[in-house]
Amino acid sequence: MKITDQVYLVGGAGFGYSASGDCNVYLVDGGGALALIDTGGGLGAGDILGNVKRMGLDPGKITVAFNTHCHFDHVGGNHDIKEATGCRIAAHEADNRSIEALDELSLYGMAQERGLSFKAAKVDTVLKGGETIKVGGASLKVVHTPGHTPGCISLVLREKDGKTGVFCGDMAGAMGRLGYINGPGFDLGDWKRSLKTLIGLKPDRLYPGHNTFLLGDAVEHLKMYDQKMNAAWTTIVTSVG
Numbered sequence: 001m002k003i004t005d006q007v008y009l010v011g012g013a014g015f016g017y018s019a020s021g022d023c024n025v026y027l028v029d030g031g032g033a034l035a036l037i038d039t040g041g042g043l044g045a046g047d048i049l050g051n052v053k054r055m056g057l058d059p060g061k062i063t064v065a066f067n068t069h070c071h072f073d074h075v076g077g078n079h080d081i082k083e084a085t086g087c088r089i090a091a092h093e094a095d096n097r098s099i100e101a102l103d104e105l106s107l108y109g110m111a112q113e114r115g116l117s118f119k120a121a122k123v124d125t126v127l128k129g130g131e132t133i134k135v136g137g138a139s140l141k142v143v144h145t146p147g148h149t150p151g152c153i154s155l156v157l158r159e160k161d162g163k164t165g166v167f168c169g170d171m172a173g174a175m176g177r178l179g180y181i182n183g184p185g186f187d188l189g190d191w192k193r194s195l196k197t198l199i200g201l202k203p204d205r206l207y208p209g210h211n212t213f214l215l216g217d218a219v220e221h222l223k224m225y226d227q228k229m230n231a232a233w234t235t236i237v238t239s240v241g
């Protein structure tokens with residue numbers, strides 16, 4: 001599904017667009033080279049590559065697949081997609097070992113309980129945050145936004161029409177929707193700080209790991225989230241939606 005000139009949705013169980021267990025999987029078309037943002041929960045690797053082809057794009061041009069963080073629903077397709085396309089896997093230095101070992105932080109045990117099973121892949125490009133990665137003519141700036149996991153990253157794309165798009169993984173969602181906040185490696189203090197970082201990027205568009213993406217006014221949705229994060233608990237429980 002083409003979202004903007006340069007951004008496609010190519011997977012997502014939440015949209016019924018690829019296999020069960022897949023987070024939203026996005027593709028950035030840099031012209032000549034492509035980047036994947038996350039690889040889903042493993043079962044959907046074939047669906048994802050099929051969706052890329054259906055968009056008239058060549059999966060062989062995928063040069064890099066970023067993992068926004070180490071959770072199973074974002075890294076499960078790493079092995080099969082890397083094998084099929086020859087792309088490199090890029091992830092933050094605080095999550096890369098969990099991605100390779102599928103340890104507790106990756107929640108792989110939960111994945112297996114849900115009937116998912118996949119092989120891990122080596123992380124080829126270890127990120128620290130602050131880098132800009134070229135994908136053809138497009139540039140993706142890496143921002144370290146820990147909290148959901150220690151090595152969560154957000155990727156900033158200045159799109160051709162001048163709008164700023166941010167791929168934020170599970171850090172945030174539309175309508176200030178609260179995510180999964182009480183697993184291993186989670187840190188609420190970091191999360192609140194990372195949310196301020198995201199707001200500071202002044203995104204027009206938000207491409208989250210779950211649920212709907214936003215084509216405009218993304219910063220307003222992040223401010224809504226920030227309010228919930230910092231509200232009294234009694235207010236939060238009546239505003240979750």
Ligand SMILES: [Zn+2]
Pocket residue numbers: 069071148170
């Ligand atoms: Zn997650």
Ligand SMILES: [Zn+2]
Pocket residue numbers: 023071073074170209210
């Ligand atoms: Zn997720």
